[in-house]
Amino acid sequence: MARPVTRGPRPSLTIPGSVSGVDRRSILRGALGTGALLAASGALAACSSDSSSPSTGSSSGAGKPGNVKFGINEARGSGPAYDRLAAIAAAYTQKTGAQVSLNAVDHNTFQESITTYLQGSPDDVFTWFAGYRMAQFAEAGQITDLSDIWPIDGMSDAFKKAATAADGKQYFVPVSYYPWAVFYRKSVFEKNGWTEPKSQDDFMALLKDMQGKKITPFAFAAKDAWAPMGTFDILNMRLNGYDFHMELTKGKKKWDSPEVKRVFETWKTLLPYHQENSLGRTWQEAATSMAKGECGMYLLGSFVVDGVPKDAADDLDFFTFPALDATIGADALDAPIDGFCVAEGGADQEAGKAFAKWLGSAEAADAGNNASSVPFIAANSGASTAKYGALQKKSVEVVQNAKSIAQFLDRDTNADLANTVITVSLQNFIKNPDDIDGITASIQQQAASILG
Amino acid sequence: MATGTRRRQSRRVETKRGWKDRLVIGTMIGVPTLLVFWLVWLPAAASVLLSFTRWNGFKFSAIEWVGTKNYVDITTIYPPFWPAIRHNLIWLAFLFVLPTILGMVLAVVLDRNMWGSRFYQTAFYLPVVLSLALVGFIWQLFYSTDQGLINEVFGSKVDWYGDPSVNLWAVLVATAWRHTGYIMLIYLAGLKGIDASLREAAAVDGASEVKTFFHVIFPVMRPINMIVLVIVVIESLRAFDLVWIVNKGRNGLELISALVSQNVIGEATRYGFGSALAVIMMVISSVFIAIYLRIVFREERR
Numbered sequence: 149m150a151r152p153v154t155r156g157p158r159p160s161l162t163i164p165g166s167v168s169g170v171d172r173r174s175i176l177r178g179a180l181g182t183g184a185l186l187a188a189s190g191a192l193a194a195c196s197s198d199s200s201s202p203s204t205g206s207s208s209g210a211g212k213p214g215n216v217k218f219g220i221n222e223a224r225g226s227g228p229a230y231d232r233l234a235a236i237a238a239a240y241t242q243k244t245g246a247q248v249s250l251n252a253v254d255h256n257t258f259q260e261s262i263t264t265y266l267q268g269s270p271d272d273v274f275t276w277f278a279g280y281r282m283a284q285f286a287e288a289g290q291i292t293d294l295s296d297i298w299p300i301d302g303m304s305d306a307f308k309k310a311a312t313a314a315d316g317k318q319y320f321v322p323v324s325y326y327p328w329a330v331f332y333r334k335s336v337f338e339k340n341g342w343t344e345p346k347s348q349d350d351f352m353a354l355l356k357d358m359q360g361k362k363i364t365p366f367a368f369a370a371k372d373a374w375a376p377m378g379t380f381d382i383l384n385m386r387l388n389g390y391d392f393h394m395e396l397t398k399g400k401k402k403w404d405s406p407e408v409k410r411v412f413e414t415w416k417t418l419l420p421y422h423q424e425n426s427l428g429r430t431w432q433e434a435a436t437s438m439a440k441g442e443c444g445m446y447l448l449g450s451f452v453v454d455g456v457p458k459d460a461a462d463d464l465d466f467f468t469f470p471a472l473d474a475t476i477g478a479d480a481l482d483a484p485i486d487g488f489c490v491a492e493g494g495a496d497q498e499a500g501k502a503f504a505k506w507l508g509s510a511e512a513a514d515a516g517n518n519a520s521s522v523p524f525i526a527a528n529s530g531a532s533t534a535k536y537g538a539l540q541k542k543s544v545e546v547v548q549n550a551k552s553i554a555q556f557l558d559r560d561t562n563a564d565l566a567n568t569v570i571t572v573s574l575q576n577f578i579k580n581p582d583d584i585d586g587i588t589a590s591i592q593q594q595a596a597s598i599l600g
Numbered sequence: 601m602a603t604g605t606r607r608r609q610s611r612r613v614e615t616k617r618g619w620k621d622r623l624v625i626g627t628m629i630g631v632p633t634l635l636v637f638w639l640v641w642l643p644a645a646a647s648v649l650l651s652f653t654r655w656n657g658f659k660f661s662a663i664e665w666v667g668t669k670n671y672v673d674i675t676t677i678y679p680p681f682w683p684a685i686r687h688n689l690i691w692l693a694f695l696f697v698l699p700t701i702l703g704m705v706l707a708v709v710l711d712r713n714m715w716g717s718r719f720y721q722t723a724f725y726l727p728v729v730l731s732l733a734l735v736g737f738i739w740q741l742f743y744s745t746d747q748g749l750i751n752e753v754f755g756s757k758v759d760w761y762g763d764p765s766v767n768l769w770a771v772l773v774a775t776a777w778r779h780t781g782y783i784m785l786i787y788l789a790g791l792k793g794i795d796a797s798l799r800e801a802a803a804v805d806g807a808s809e810v811k812t813f814f815h816v817i818f819p820v821m822r823p824i825n826m827i828v829l830v831i832v833v834i835e836s837l838r839a840f841d842l843v844w845i846v847n848k849g850r851n852g853l854e855l856i857s858a859l860v861s862q863n864v865i866g867e868a869t870r871y872g873f874g875s876a877l878a879v880i881m882m883v884i885s886s887v888f889i890a891i892y893l894r895i896v897f898r899e900e901r902r
Contacts, residue, residue, distance in 0.1 A: 290658070373850055424759075427764070427851050429745060567867055572679065
């Protein structure tokens with residue numbers, strides 16, 4: 149029903165935004181947090197006003213490290229995610245002497261009010277997501293061009309690509325990510341003599357064998373409407389490739405094209421291997437089915453560990469979805485990237501840019517991870533991996549080997565289309581897998597109307 | 601023809617009022633009028649205007665006039681719309697039938713001062729105190745497919761919240777659980793207020809319990825019935841919380857209010873489209889309000 153309150157290791161900064169339902173507790177927490185924060189940030193601002201921004205030697209090309217306001221999407225005291233961000237801010241102050249006033253807002257509240265936030269008087273630097281969600285603000289002139297702080301040491305080209313908007317400039321500094329992959333319990337695989345499938349044939353054989361042993365191959369949940377997007381994405385990227393995914397999400401390819409229909413056709417043949425009644429199941433419930441061994445595998449983001457008990461979490465392993473088309477291969481995956489943007493409406497652009505540049509550094513990532521019980525997977529390859537668990541180490545490897553990183557359907561495409569049309573349509577498909585023509589036609593009609 | 605004298609009289613009364621009185625009256629009328637205008641009429645008018653545009657919520661200059669396109673899209677290519685209308689009507693009919701009758705029956709039974717009647721009153725009324733969001737959560741414990749109480753006890757495998765052919769009814773039962781207590785309390789209050797001599801008279805005349813209720817008690821409770829009618833209509837139009845908690849008003853639980861929210865709250869910013877849906881909802885509510893006002897005024901004229 150909602151983003152879990154952190155329990156057990158949590159490799160990611162956040163779970164995808166649309167994951168979260170309106171969690172009453174978190175709203176309350178957010179409200180309290182914001183209230184407390186207003187007072188706190190007022191106090192901070194008061195402190196900072198008389199300490200005229202000292203600029204110590206930072207080799208940054210852009211901007212001077214002045215005092216900044218930092219908007220983050222984790223409420224004060226909301227767990228490791230907040231601890232990391234607060235520690236990163238503190239480390240910056242320690243390094244440069246610049247004050248960072250933290251504006252900590254609850255995750256859902258932050259995301260849902262982002263449009264008004266950016267148009268009001270936003271903080272200089274704020275937490276945000278890569279992909280279209282970043283690009284649409286770039287297009288609307290709400291966020292600052294950061295191309296002069298790129299390239300960032302330790303950031304691969306894939307990250308640069310994800311930070312680039314339609315005009316070819318970078319507007320984003322990545323900090324962490326979490327890959328989507330097929331998770332399973334090592335003990336269950338060992339007991340049944342299964343191994344990670346390397347090819348499509350292996351994969352199909354595995355599915356059949358699981359079914360023969362009365363274990364549902366795939367745990368599956370679609371009550372949260374974003375969840376089936378993960379399946380759509382991976383099938384689309386395996387059948388049509390990363391470039392098609394990007395063109396489709398940008399509206400350059402049609403939703404009723406033969407390529408998209410082929411994705412649905414393939415999905416339809418795989419549906420019998422998925423858990424039934426998925427439309428009433430939350431991802432936490434599906435994760436539990438996998439943890440209990442009722443289901444063999446679960447295709448989800450690495451936040452799946454939050455949905456299973458501790459002993460099962462230690463037993464988890466994953467593999468990337470195998471290739472379905474030899475010419476396309478299996479070198480693309482969804483790995484949503486979280487990071488930071490500089491708000492165009494922020495008070496101090498120079499200070500904001502300087503802070504943003506530092507946020508992308510390995511040093512910032514280490515400061516965050518050292519202060520928190522649960523590390524994130526740093527985007528910067530120079531960051532220390534000492535605190536990572538086995539799953540996170542493997543995630544790093546998988547993402548570094550990937551040629552292209554997609555941001556997830558609802559992060560790569562127009563938010564209106566994703567949230568009001570595609571969610572509904574994917575659920576309709578699961579209900580009615582025979583109506584592929586009708587469903588794709590309906591998406592295309594609405595996409596044409598929304599994208600204009 | 602208003603006579604001249606009367607007019608003069610009234611003018612005299614007016615002049616008698618000091619400037620202070622006039623100021624007080626002016627403020628007392630003016631401030632609420634301004635508030636109503638600012639908080640009710642202006643947003644309503646803005647919604648109507650916005651419903652003919654396309655706007656992403658950034659800069660006012662980005663507002664683009666699209667004529668009736670939103671309305672055409674809603675009725676032709678927006679699949680959740682017609683189910684939403686249907687579900688709102690089902691919601692209305694259901695609330696009228698089950699919780700209202702059940703609430704009335706409970707009230708009549710509890711009114712008889714039986715043993716433990718206080719306890720039952722509290723028990724039935726308790727859900728009303730809970731927010732619908734909480735009600736949604738409580739029923740999730742019953743309805744969950746894999747871990748829910750109902751499937752566990754009956755060994756069934758029904759996907760209560762996920763199967764679009766049953767989830768509306770599952771949610772309606774949860775709503776009724778809460779709504780019945782409300783209706784019960786209103787009728788209970790009404791029954792307590794009925795003059796005991798009416799019952800005695802009926803008993804003396806030899807009327808049966810049932811006959812007494814339908815021919816004597818029920819007609820006397822006419823004002824209570826009116827209140828219940830209005831409450832049911834309002835509750836069914838603003839039905840929202842429960843479906844939003846369950847699955848954000850998708851997959852069999854579409855309601856117009858939920859569709860409005862899907863389009864304008866959160867990251868989807870289809871302000872024009874969402875406004876058009878809101879306007880449709882406003883028109884539908886106006887029909888009910890008009891009917892209600894007609895009945896009330898006819899009552900008063902009698």
